[in-house]
Amino acid sequence: MKSFFHSASPFKPSPFRMLVSYLILGAWALIILFPLYWLTITAFKLPAAVNNGPFYLPFVDFQPSLHAWEYVLGEVGNDTIRLFTNTVGVSLISATLTLVIGSGAAYALTRFQFRPKVGTVLVFLGCVLLAAILTALGAPWGLAVAVAIALFIISLVTIARRFTRTLGNNDIAFWLISQRIMPPVAVVIPIYIIFQQLRLLDTWPALIITYVATNLPIVVWLMRDYFASIPYELEESAQIDGASRFRIFSQIVLPLSVPGLVATFLFVLVFCWNEYLLALFLTNARAQTMPLAVVAQNATRGPQWWYMSVLVLIMIVPVIAMAIALERYIARGLLVGAIKG
């Protein structure tokens, strides 16, 4: 009986622990999978099979039908493919860009000391306000922004050195994350106006720029922690060997943080893939994404559960494939192996 509670190798859990672990993991897997099972069978149900009470097993309870799939992939198939392509393109580009820009910033915030001056920040805010007031008074916004930037640069080279109070890296990081606090409902009209002025409405760049900006803070915060956990000694020895900062970052730091990078990439990808409200406002035809199609199935006749289920299934299959492909990189020992080698 003792061997049941104690394992042979220090890293292998004992059989009793394994049993308990499997029970808990299995229970949670059931909680996760049952709603998804329901979603899947709903995609194969006729409206009557949905509306006349719960039916659980295809071929036993109800006769499965491909009618919803024929509608989504056949009747409105061209729309679905267009929306799907947009979703894939926008999310992949946004996630990659966000990861590149964000991990650079995260690295900077863990390895360098920044001392932005309070005065400089205030001057900057003043210039922004000036531009806003000029625009409100009827000046063209391009001119107002140019005046504000010129004024900001002038004050940087003249009076900025008199300021002494400084902020630190933590303040920069907090400012970044605080940009996510504003609910999308409140910022969606201003963002719409920005891209209207830039004539980018209903294009990929509008969505990509917005998604990169909204997801950057998350990448910076998550990657900051991963970078901070990488031993600094490795970088120091590389520096002594004469490697540049960019080389150290790309050849030493990034390979060591693969688990964090993969996890973060997955999040950003998923957030962009599933984003609804901003996509609703920034697109109207050409650049529409899949979540809009899901909500569009809530028609005046009530929710068309079968179409909705098909669309949601089409949306999650590629992400699951990607998660399976990338999951292996979030594995134990990558870090340790690199340091030993």
Next chain:
Amino acid sequence: MATLTSTANPPTTRARASRSERLAPAAFLLPAVLVVLFVSIFPLLLSLFLSLSRLRFEAGGLKVQFVGLDNYRKLLFGSEQKVLFGTIATPSLVGWVVLGAVAFLMLAAVYRAIRDARSGRAVVGRALAGMMLIGLTYLVVASLLAPEGRPGTMVVTMLYVIVGITLQYLIGLGLALLCAQQLPGRRFFRVVFLLPMMITPVGVGYLFRMLADTNKGPLEPLWVALGMQDFAWSNNAWGARIAVMIGDIWQWTPFMFIVLLAAIEGQEVEPVEAAIVDGASHWDIFRHITLPAILPVSTTLILIRMIEAFKIIDLPNILTNGGPGTATETMTLYAYRIWRALDIGGSAAIAYLLLFLVTFFATLYVRALRGRVSTVR
């Protein structure tokens, strides 16, 4: 040409290298700052302006009228106060105890700041934060823990955030610890546990509406067995709130799970090996090796989730439409409802109140942890 070829000389290369080294910090950080500034400054300013004005859609187009703090006054003291703050009533005994405990803790914090002879600003800061916290606690206590009270959207939002995040973190951590063991087939669980996060939030809303249906949903036999087949979510405030929280936990535990798993997998193996050889128990290893290693990631994770959770809108909107009444309505959903009723100014004012509230909590959280967990070398 001569100057060009001379750049190959070692001294010049070193000079160039050192210049690029000096510029490296800015080159790493600036792109992110500029992108975020580009997308965030104008929306912040414009919605601040909108929150101070009233928009009317008239025949000639849009008419904007500056009304000062009117929108805020209406929310905090006027006709919308009941929606935002709920019905305030005399707290029950438990309520008074909770309020007293919070007030005592705040007084203690201020007293300690004075005793340690901190700067005047630190003392004033603590006193203000303490007053704000006591006020918020009173709001929660007088609407939730009072027999005649009824929580408003602000308290409901805080309830979702606090309950949701606590449970998501604990479940996510437990699952991550289990999945980090050497179990055959753990890759299956890891992928399955990620699934809910990958469904679009609006899709999750509709999925849970299907599941919560007491007549046609899959749980119908359960409702019949409980004698609740005629139960309507639209009549039971707490039932509806719990349904929203279950949906939220279902959807967002994966986020906690995967980040914590990556952190646990990323920690060094040697200390754990040494501890096992020395005969340390599983709890000891968790308490003294794993927990300190994942603490920085945990604090970040909770901050990010806290900020996101305050904006919860899709689930209550689709699942319960904010009802019964406004019982499940969150501040973002409230702003959205008013916004659809074309009161753009009022909607922006709610958004700014939310901004204020979340900034307060986030600052408090970061300050409380800054001394203990430092991520900067």
